[in-house]
Amino acid sequence: MTDTVQPFKLLLTSTLAALLLAAATGSLATPIAPTSDDEVIDVLPAVSGSRADARRLRQQLAQQPQNAALALTAARRYLDQAHELGDPRFAGMALSAIAAWPDAASAPDEVLMMRATLQQYLHEFDASAATLKTLLARPGAPRPQAWLTLATVRRVQGRYAESDAACAQVGRAGATLHASACAAENAALSGDVERARATFAALLADPRQPAATRAWLTTSVAELEQRAGRAAAAETAFRAALALAPDPYTTLDYADFLIQQQRPAQALALLKGQVRSDAVLLRLAIAGVQAHSPGAAADVAEMRERIALANERPDAKVFHGREQAMFALAVDGDARRALALARGNVVQQREPLDLLVLAQAARASGEASALQDAKRVVDAMGLVDRRIEAIL
Amino acid sequence: MRRAVTAALRAICCLALLGLGSNVQAHKASDSYLQIDAGDKGTTLRWDIALRDLDAAIDIDANEDGRLTWGEVKAAWPRIEAYALPRLAIAGCALRPTGHALERRNDGAYAVLMLTSDCVLAPTPAIDYTLFREVDPTHRGIARLQRAGQPPTLLMLDPTHAIITPTATASAAPPEASAPNGALGFLREGVRHILTGYDHVLFLLCLLLPSVMRRTPEGWRPVDSLSQAVWPVIGIVSAFTVAHSITLGLAALKIVALPSAFIEPAIAVTIILAALDNVWPILPVRRVVVTFCFGLIHGFGFAGVLAELNLPTSEFVRALLEFNIGLELGQLMIVVGVTALLFVLRQWPRYRPLVIRGGSYAAIVVGLLWLIERTANVSILPM
Numbered sequence: 001m002t003d004t005v006q007p008f009k010l011l012l013t014s015t016l017a018a019l020l021l022a023a024a025t026g027s028l029a030t031p032i033a034p035t036s037d038d039e040v041i042d043v044l045p046a047v048s049g050s051r052a053d054a055r056r057l058r059q060q061l062a063q064q065p066q067n068a069a070l071a072l073t074a075a076r077r078y079l080d081q082a083h084e085l086g087d088p089r090f091a092g093m094a095l096s097a098i099a100a101w102p103d104a105a106s107a108p109d110e111v112l113m114m115r116a117t118l119q120q121y122l123h124e125f126d127a128s129a130a131t132l133k134t135l136l137a138r139p140g141a142p143r144p145q146a147w148l149t150l151a152t153v154r155r156v157q158g159r160y161a162e163s164d165a166a167c168a169q170v171g172r173a174g175a176t177l178h179a180s181a182c183a184a185e186n187a188a189l190s191g192d193v194e195r196a197r198a199t200f201a202a203l204l205a206d207p208r209q210p211a212a213t214r215a216w217l218t219t220s221v222a223e224l225e226q227r228a229g230r231a232a233a234a235e236t237a238f239r240a241a242l243a244l245a246p247d248p249y250t251t252l253d254y255a256d257f258l259i260q261q262q263r264p265a266q267a268l269a270l271l272k273g274q275v276r277s278d279a280v281l282l283r284l285a286i287a288g289v290q291a292h293s294p295g296a297a298a299d300v301a302e303m304r305e306r307i308a309l310a311n312e313r314p315d316a317k318v319f320h321g322r323e324q325a326m327f328a329l330a331v332d333g334d335a336r337r338a339l340a341l342a343r344g345n346v347v348q349q350r351e352p353l354d355l356l357v358l359a360q361a362a363r364a365s366g367e368a369s370a371l372q373d374a375k376r377v378v379d380a381m382g383l384v385d386r387r388i389e390a391i392l
Numbered sequence: 393m394r395r396a397v398t399a400a401l402r403a404i405c406c407l408a409l410l411g412l413g414s415n416v417q418a419h420k421a422s423d424s425y426l427q428i429d430a431g432d433k434g435t436t437l438r439w440d441i442a443l444r445d446l447d448a449a450i451d452i453d454a455n456e457d458g459r460l461t462w463g464e465v466k467a468a469w470p471r472i473e474a475y476a477l478p479r480l481a482i483a484g485c486a487l488r489p490t491g492h493a494l495e496r497r498n499d500g501a502y503a504v505l506m507l508t509s510d511c512v513l514a515p516t517p518a519i520d521y522t523l524f525r526e527v528d529p530t531h532r533g534i535a536r537l538q539r540a541g542q543p544p545t546l547l548m549l550d551p552t553h554a555i556i557t558p559t560a561t562a563s564a565a566p567p568e569a570s571a572p573n574g575a576l577g578f579l580r581e582g583v584r585h586i587l588t589g590y591d592h593v594l595f596l597l598c599l600l601l602p603s604v605m606r607r608t609p610e611g612w613r614p615v616d617s618l619s620q621a622v623w624p625v626i627g628i629v630s631a632f633t634v635a636h637s638i639t640l641g642l643a644a645l646k647i648v649a650l651p652s653a654f655i656e657p658a659i660a661v662t663i664i665l666a667a668l669d670n671v672w673p674i675l676p677v678r679r680v681v682v683t684f685c686f687g688l689i690h691g692f693g694f695a696g697v698l699a700e701l702n703l704p705t706s707e708f709v710r711a712l713l714e715f716n717i718g719l720e721l722g723q724l725m726i727v728v729g730v731t732a733l734l735f736v737l738r739q740w741p742r743y744r745p746l747v748i749r750g751g752s753y754a755a756i757v758v759g760l761l762w763l764i765e766r767t768a769n770v771s772i773l774p775m
Contacts, residue, residue, distance in 0.1 A: 029440070029495045029496065029497050029502070030495060030496050030646075031493060031494070031495050031496075031646075032493075032494040032495055032496050032501060032646070033494075033644075033645055033646055034462035034465075034494070035645070036462065037461060037462050037463030037466070038461055038462070038463065039461060039462045040459045040460065040461055041443065041460045041461065041462055041465055041494060041501045042443045042444060042459075042460040042500050042501035043458060043459055043460070044444055044447060044453060044458045044459070044460065045444065046458070047458075050456075051453070051456040051457070051458055052456050055451060055456065058448075062526075088420070088421050088530070089421060089422045089444075089445075089528060089530075091530070092421065092422060092528035092529060092530030092531060093448060093527060093528050095528070095529050095530065096526060096527055096528055096529055099526070099529065122530070278420075302498075305498050306420060306498060309420055309423075309497075309498055309499070310420050310421070312423065312534050312546075313421065313423070313532060313534070313548065314548060
């Protein structure tokens with residue numbers, strides 16, 4: 001009798017194995033056959049405020065597309081949603097809200113500012129800078145926000161001298177706090193860590209700073225200490241920033257720090273309740289693989305599927321180059337592919353993380369020339385980052 | 393033993409609950425997908441558009457609760473077609489809708505529009521695509537243009553640059569299966585699938601080989617009359633039919649979902665076990681019960697084929713029924729032919745060593761090879 005049960009046991013074991021498999025894999029397109037009118041087919045992304053208001057705004061705008069106030073209100077809402085959910089579709093919708101002014105020369109100031117911000121979000125950095133320059137060439141009141149955005153765009157492109165020039169203009173336009181922080185940020189990137197640390201400390205010493213500003217400054221301190229190789233100070237700053245005002249950007253930043261510190265379990269815990277944007281899912285997958293966590297396979301599979309879907313567009317590797325390089329390196333261990341992606345990515349954006357990924361991929365590839373190339377890019381930018389120095 | 397069977401059945405039912413898949417929203421840009429099949433006599437087009445994108449343009453969510461129900465989508469169908477159709481034009485082709493369906497992708501639910509035209513597509517057809525131009529200028533249409541005998545051409549359709557003409561952007565991608573057309577198309581698919589689905593045929597054969605024999609303490613003995621063979625055959629075939637109809641229905645209606653990575657090897661295992669049982673009685677329950685249990689697994693296999701056929705939602709039940717009737721017809725042809733042949737052969741002194749033993753050993757070998765192929769993902773057998 002016991003012998004005869006064997007085949008069924010086999011069947012049972014394989015059935016249970018299938019359970020895990022079924023949970024872990026999803027398919028690209030499966031037909032839906034609804035059985036009742038109440039069956040929910042799809043859940044729309046969250047909106048801030050009421051859906052009825054959002055829809056009314058959209059309808060009003062459709063009737064008066066030339067109404068700049070309406071267009072900007074709608075665009076602002078969509079952009080906030082794009083930031084909050086990490087969902088690029090909303091950036092596209094924001095662009096369409098201000099589509100009534102295709103010509104930069106005749107567009108209102110606020111529309112140009114919005115367009116530049118959206119272009120920045122969509123990683124069209126040169127286009128964003130061009131839009132800002134059109135705006136800044138106009139006569140009229142000082143425009144600190146436009147200068148600050150230009151400084152940010154140039155910094156992301158790794159053009160620190162141009163960013164510095166824009167920071168100085170932020171100060172001339174009257175926003176002294178932002179100008180100081182802007183300059184300190186560049187100083188820190190260029191290796192003048194002492195001066196940057198002192199500036200941030202002075203700005204934070206002012207008790208009148210609102211929490212959001214303090215959080216922003218504290219995040220800058222955390223990044224600075226991380227690049228300076230002072231992990232304990234970086235950690236303290238990250239925690240302080242998140243305690244002041246938790247935001248998706250700092251959370252991701254802190255997760256990357258934890259992953260770099262080989263503390264994947266804490267990274268996973270940190271990301272647990274976050275909206276599963278591509279950036280968040282990528283970190284979940286990397287930390288999961290690092291920690292050998294049981295959920296890693298599912299996250300890896302989902303991220304892989306998202307990358308495959310995104311790559312149906314030829315320009316996807318440009319927009320997602322950093323994320324795809326990180327995935328290739330940390331999950332697939334495919335150094336060659338990671339290197340190609342990281343190289344393509346730094347043509348576009350050159351934040352410290354982009355250069356770090358390039359250096360890691362170059363090191364993993366074992367090619368001496370790749371390491372030299374990476375070092376040349378870092379030196380040409382004037383970026384000083386202990387983490388990168390340790391690799392190159 | 394019965395406990396083990398119940399446990400196995402319970403495990404299969406558990407799968408139903410877990411296999412439904414998670415509904416996670418991805419964060420990719422807005423894309424629609426166009427599968428254009430250019431034939432000699434006409435052109436068919438399948439156009440998949442995300443419901444959430446459509447909602448941003450034409451407000452599908454009637455009660456504004458953020459959840460799109462089937463009722464809301466159904467009510468919006470005419471508006472979906474009225475919105476989408478004028479936003480796609482292919483030079484020289486008057487496209488008319490022939491049906492619609494729904495499907496789920498990684499980033500949410502999609503409306504599927506089926507279009508057709510009598511036109512023969514020009515070598516480089518100009519495609520005028522303006523979908524969502526006023527909603528999201530970053531939206532794109534990803535078109536896969538398929539001509540018979542040629543690798544598909546991929547096109548990016550940008551709604552802000554209205555007219556796009558395919559250039560040499562060909563890239564090889566596996567063509568998708570298209571739904572069978574014409575009256576009783578799914579019936580034919582069902583017949584075809586069982587006649588060419590060698591694994592199902594082999595399983596049936598394993599069950600039928602000893603049907604003209606009785607199991608006695610001394611081993612297999614030929615039956616005396618046809619009726620002694622026919623009744624067990626009817627029992628076995630009915631059990632198989634009922635079982636696979638149950639799981640085919642459950643899977644096709646999306647009540648149960650099992651990955652083919654499990655089902656395909658499991659089907660190979662059923663063949664091995666059934667063949668082994670012909671030689672050494674290892675299965676402790678009656679053959680009818682065994683057939684029923686294993687038939688449940690084969691039903692999932694049929695459902696996999698059905699899913700590949702891209703059934704139209706509107707005619708889903710009819711298509712499912714046709715497909716199943718087709719299966720049964722094909723199965724009946726096999727059973728009648730094989731049983732008649734075996735009945736004639738049953739008195740042959742070599743029936744037992746050659747037909748039952750030899751046939752079963754052969755089935756075990758083929759089943760094992762399939763099992764290896766399907767688990768290790770290698771190709772050994774030519775079919």
